[in-house]
Amino acid sequence: xxxxxxxxxxxxxxEGDSAVxxxxxxxxxxxxxxxxxxxxxxxxxxxxxxxxxxxxxxDQRIAVTLNKTAKHFSLHITETQPExxxxxFCAASISHKLIFGTGTRLQVFP
Amino acid sequence: xxxxxxxxxxxxxxxxxxxxxxxHQTENHRxxxxxxxxxxxxxxxxxxxxxxKDTDKGEVSDGYSVSRSKTxxxxxxxxxxTSSxxxxxFCAATAQQQVDRCLAFFGQGTRLTVV
Numbered sequence: 683x684x685x686x687x688x689x690x691x692x693x694x695x696x697e698g699d700s701a702v703x704x705x706x707x708x709x710x711x712x713x714x715x716x717x718x719x720x721x722x723x724x725x726x727x728x729x730x731x732x733x734x735x736x737x738x739x740x741d742q743r744i745a746v747t748l749n750k751t752a753k754h755f756s757l758h759i760t761e762t763q764p765e766x767x768x769x770x771f772c773a774a775s776i777s778h779k780l781i782f783g784t785g786t787r788l789q790v791f792p
Numbered sequence: 793x794x795x796x797x798x799x800x801x802x803x804x805x806x807x808x809x810x811x812x813x814x815x816h817q818t819e820n821h822r823x824x825x826x827x828x829x830x831x832x833x834x835x836x837x838x839x840x841x842x843x844x845k846d847t848d849k850g851e852v853s854d855g856y857s858v859s860r861s862k863t864x865x866x867x868x869x870x871x872x873x874t875s876s877x878x879x880x881x882f883c884a885a886t887a888q889q890q891v892d893r894c895l896a897f898f899g900q901g902t903r904l905t906v907v
Contacts, residue, residue: 683851688834714893725882725898726835733893771834778823778842778886778894781851784834 684709688783703757705772714775762790798899811870815883823886824866828879873906
């Protein structure tokens with residue numbers, strides 16, 4: 683079945699710097715790749731997603747890139763702010779079966 | 793929150809007892825999921841459902857069963873709870889926005905402790 687690997691497990695950046703989180707997936711049939719943000723004690727919430735027929739998608743300070751050949755996708759956060767501090771999860775979906783990575787704890791220091 | 797509620801929110805139970813967690817949704821979503829969240833493991837899929845009475849196993853299904861007799865309810869049962877099943881359990885449901893784009897919304901989570 684599908685396996686999603688996520689790196690790094692923790693990431694610390696200075697406010698204003700960029701942050702990049704990378705994921706790889708194993709099943710080339712996966713066709714949908716969402717990213718979730720989970721603040722402490724709360725439920726995961728969707729922040730951005732990308733479909734397999736798109737190479738890049740942006741939403742303000744957040745962007746996601748997809749390399750289908752290499753089975754890689756990445757989350758890019760620019761101009762980080764303290765409120766970006768949270769755990770971020772990538773996921774891959776095949777036939778509505780949604781498999782998550784192990785998460786990245788992002789800390790943004792003022 | 794896309795109308796997804798979990799009950800109970802917290803539960804402490806003894807080893808060997810059966811436990812049922814309930815997920816209720818009000819948006820008529822077809823797909824529903826149960827995940828467990830543990831430090832270092834992220835969100836792991838236990839079981840999911842693609843319609844009434846249609847379910848399939850996920851990554852960590854041993855020791856768990858599910859049932860979906862109505863569109864709005866998805867139940868997760870721990871047949872005989874063990875300490876390794878102490879975890880935070882999240883239910884999710886997906887809303888199909890476009891072909892191949894299914895947005896998953898999560899419930900608030902249930903913290904289960906098996907003593």
